Amino acid sequence: MFISRSAFCRPFLKRLVVCFVLLSMQQCKPREVAADLDSFLDSPQIASEVYFPRQVRNEPPPGAIDYNIPITDDVSLGARWYLSDASLPTVLIFHGNGETVPDYNFVARGFLELAKLNVFVVDYRGYGWSTGRPTLRSLIEDARPVVRFFLRTLEEETARLGSDAARPPRPILFGRSLGSAPASEIAASELAANFSGLILDSGFSDVGLLLQLFRIDAGEFEPRVIEMFSNENKLRQSPLPALVIHGEKDHLIPAEHARRNHASLKEAGVEAELLLIPEAGHNDLMLEADTYFGAIERFVRRFVRG
Numbered sequence: 001m002f003i004s005r006s007a008f009c010r011p012f013l014k015r016l017v018v019c020f021v022l023l024s025m026q027q028c029k030p031r032e033v034a035a036d037l038d039s040f041l042d043s044p045q046i047a048s049e050v051y052f053p054r055q056v057r058n059e060p061p062p063g064a065i066d067y068n069i070p071i072t073d074d075v076s077l078g079a080r081w082y083l084s085d086a087s088l089p090t091v092l093i094f095h096g097n098g099e100t101v102p103d104y105n106f107v108a109r110g111f112l113e114l115a116k117l118n119v120f121v122v123d124y125r126g127y128g129w130s131t132g133r134p135t136l137r138s139l140i141e142d143a144r145p146v147v148r149f150f151l152r153t154l155e156e157e158t159a160r161l162g163s164d165a166a167r168p169p170r171p172i173l174f175g176r177s178l179g180s181a182p183a184s185e186i187a188a189s190e191l192a193a194n195f196s197g198l199i200l201d202s203g204f205s206d207v208g209l210l211l212q213l214f215r216i217d218a219g220e221f222e223p224r225v226i227e228m229f230s231n232e233n234k235l236r237q238s239p240l241p242a243l244v245i246h247g248e249k250d251h252l253i254p255a256e257h258a259r260r261n262h263a264s265l266k267e268a269g270v271e272a273e274l275l276l277i278p279e280a281g282h283n284d285l286m287l288e289a290d291t292y293f294g295a296i297e298r299f300v301r302r303f304v305r306g
Contacts, residue, residue, distance in 0.1 A: 143182035
């Protein structure tokens with residue numbers, strides 16, 4: 001069944017309109033400057049101004065499998081694998097702020113029908129049915145155990161299928177908006193070798209610009225925070241071919257971020273495509289379904305199946 005373009009984005013639009021309102025309200029709050037870098041990275045106040053978690057869980061649709069990914073003794077992250085066709089590659093998605101795993105119940109069908117991809121999407125701490133609370137530190141540090149769990153689960157499913165002929169292509173790494181941070185962290189790590197490509201959707205480049213947006217004062221720790229979280233620095237170390245997608249009318253994370261990320265990937269010497277969608281903003285890229293999923297499908301055909 002063909003999926004209408006307008007249906008893809010509805011869950012994201014509703015959730016992220018709320019995020020914009022909350023952001024506007026929070027810009028009037030006084031800020032506290034952390035005493036040291038650790039307290040800044042783990043600060044509940046800072047986290048409350050960055051994250052918009054929602055606790056929600058529903059039944060997985062037919063063919064989908066839910067997981068609880070252990071991170072620490074008392075923290076696990078919810079994830080869902082929309083495994084529609086085990087012979088197809090899977091895209092591991094670190095989603096955007098204001099989104100949760102269940103929001104992808106319908107979007108996963110778009111990845112399957114229009115880009116021929118299974119979807120494995122994971123929540124952050126405090127989102128969906130995940131436990132714990134999100135912090136700046138956890139956004140980055142949780143990425144590695146998530147990827148190791150994902151790769152182990154993918155390998156177990158491949159082994160269950162038996163024949164090497166049924167082995168699916170290597171997976172794709174995907175980060176949307178806030179999720180571009182953990183995706184870029186993995187792309188610059190030793191774990192990148194397990195993936196065939198990287199896709200960034202509405203990702204940021206210099207986190208210093210986001211600190212200004214949220215009016216967060218990192219004080220003397222700002223250089224270290226920029227080093228830890230700025231995607232453009234990490235992408236210079238990525239070995240993965242990449243597709244960078246962004247809306248030209250994105251007023252939350254302007255398209256200049258995409259241009260800078262694309263330039264960093266070029267500096268890394270990898271093949272990288274920049275797709276700027278003229279009429280799209282931050283949360284409505286998927287409304288341009290033919291353009292958005294068409295670019296992903298071509299990227300997959302060239303670098304994953306090719």
